[in-house]
Amino acid sequence: MARYTGPVCRLCRREGEKLFLKGDRCFTNKCAIERRSYAPGEHGQGRKKISEYGLQLREKQKLRQSYGLLEKQFVRYFRLAERKRGITGENLLQLLERRLDNVVYRLGFAASRAEARQMVRHGHFQVNGRRVNIPSYLLRAGDEVAVREGSKDHPAIASLAEDLGKRVVPEWLQLNAETLSGTVLELPKREQIDTPVQEHLIVELYSR
Numbered sequence: 001m002a003r004y005t006g007p008v009c010r011l012c013r014r015e016g017e018k019l020f021l022k023g024d025r026c027f028t029n030k031c032a033i034e035r036r037s038y039a040p041g042e043h044g045q046g047r048k049k050i051s052e053y054g055l056q057l058r059e060k061q062k063l064r065q066s067y068g069l070l071e072k073q074f075v076r077y078f079r080l081a082e083r084k085r086g087i088t089g090e091n092l093l094q095l096l097e098r099r100l101d102n103v104v105y106r107l108g109f110a111a112s113r114a115e116a117r118q119m120v121r122h123g124h125f126q127v128n129g130r131r132v133n134i135p136s137y138l139l140r141a142g143d144e145v146a147v148r149e150g151s152k153d154h155p156a157i158a159s160l161a162e163d164l165g166k167r168v169v170p171e172w173l174q175l176n177a178e179t180l181s182g183t184v185l186e187l188p189k190r191e192q193i194d195t196p197v198q199e200h201l202i203v204e205l206y207s208r
Contacts, residue, residue: 056205063197067096068113073136078206089199090190097188100127101135103145107175107182108167109160124151139184146181170194 050058064074081091096102101110101117104125110116117135119125126132126148127139139145147157157180164177172188175181 053205053208056201059198059201060205063092063096063195063199063202066113066195066197067099067102068117069096075206078202089203092202093190093193093195093197093199094188095138097193098138098140098184099135100125100132100137100139100145103139103173103182103184106170106173107145108164108169109147109157109180109182111160115156119156124148124154124157141184141186143184144181145184146179152180 060074064071069077077095078088078092081088081095084091097106101113101120104110104116104120105113109125110119120135120137121133123131123133124147126146127137128144131148151157152161161177161180164175164180167175169175169182170188171192172184172186174183174185176183
């Protein structure tokens with residue numbers, strides 16, 4: 001399972017905004033952006049003129065890092081979005097939102113996408129009654145995601161379960177805090193996805 005294992009706070013600093021990669025820490029004054037709001041490295045505080053290509057690249061990197069994907073994985077999603085009907089940028093965001101690890105995060109069963117990915121890999125969730133341990137599994141409208149019965153006493157899940165009712169769940173999902181389950185009501189629309197990215201720049205980058 002290939003994944004980024006370096007310091008994630010550097011990723012947020014490089015993009016100049018919070019990508020919420022460390023869960024609750026991102027909401028405290030310990031957040032790296034709050035303490036050092038400039039890019040990492042020796043020349044991080046220098047002023048640089050960003051080219052059109054640079055803007056496109058940064059948007060792509062921001063989206064890729066937000067969902068915890070490597071370059072090869074991200075390109076595969078983009079090519080799939082290109083082949084689908086509709087607007088390529090919106091198709092791309094919809095595909096990323098439909099990933100099982102993202103839905104687990106959106107429902108509030110994990111504090112971050114990285115944590116959700118690990119919990120899915122450890123087999124704590126089931127889809128439509130079947131155990132699924134593939135973070136990239138694409139959900140469809142009507143699918144139900146639930147914590148497995150044997151995992152409800154897991155410390156991480158038990159601690160988050162107490163605050164499930166306080167989490168804001170996207171309109172395209174429905175959470176049942178009592179049964180620790182959620183349902184995909186419909187495929188997400190662009191206005192229902194709060195990821196701060198200009199997807200048209202990513203389309204322009206790959207169309208060069």
